[in-house]
Amino acid sequence: xxxxxxxxxxxxxxxxxxxxxxxxxxxxxxxxxxxxxxxxxxxxxxxxxxxxxxxxxxxxxxxxxxxxxxxxxxxxxxxxxxxxxxxxxxxxxxxxxxxxxxxxxxxxxxxxxxxxxxxxxxxxxxxxxxxxxxxxxxxxxxxxxxxxxxxxxxxxxxxxxxxxxxxxxxxxxxxxxxxxxxxxxxxxxxxxxxxxxxxxxxxxxxxxxxxxxxxxxxx
Numbered sequence: 001x002x003x004x005x006x007x008x009x010x011x012x013x014x015x016x017x018x019x020x021x022x023x024x025x026x027x028x029x030x031x032x033x034x035x036x037x038x039x040x041x042x043x044x045x046x047x048x049x050x051x052x053x054x055x056x057x058x059x060x061x062x063x064x065x066x067x068x069x070x071x072x073x074x075x076x077x078x079x080x081x082x083x084x085x086x087x088x089x090x091x092x093x094x095x096x097x098x099x100x101x102x103x104x105x106x107x108x109x110x111x112x113x114x115x116x117x118x119x120x121x122x123x124x125x126x127x128x129x130x131x132x133x134x135x136x137x138x139x140x141x142x143x144x145x146x147x148x149x150x151x152x153x154x155x156x157x158x159x160x161x162x163x164x165x166x167x168x169x170x171x172x173x174x175x176x177x178x179x180x181x182x183x184x185x186x187x188x189x190x191x192x193x194x195x196x197x198x199x200x201x202x203x204x205x206x207x208x209x210x211x212x213x214x215x216x217x218x219x
Contacts, residue, residue, distance in 0.1 A: 048148035082198035101153035138163035
């Protein structure tokens, strides 16, 4: 997908988790720790980098996408993992995988608008075909178009625009992520990942490792 914003092919969007609630008291304690977590999306041409900084820096996840494939780094309190995938491996996983977010029912309401980070956005709702109880409400702008990873497991090219606010209703958990700022510039250094000290493994190995540590991050 070609990235564009007012005729440019670059940008930087800063997000923050502004609300995180649960009707389960035990989960609510974890949700309180999620509030204030940040996500930064950088994109330049066909490259993008999404940086998630959660729980006051205890967890840092970076997702780099380009024409060659994907690199993901995961740092949880000093435990560092690097998960690379080629484009062919990503396509194979997409075809063979059991990803509940791969096929969505999507509706738009262009009459419902909101100003976010300098853009006039309109409402979108999306739910997995296999699990309509999960509802993603978002406000999107068609002035930003990038393949950057923003919602776990979701191919952003399914949407008519890029979300600047997301209200994810996942049963007992509701989380709101809102764009706080947009910059219409991005240089190549912003897309670089330092992998020194990271242990490289496959996605399958990483998923198994997360399961042993308790999981909980959608991997």
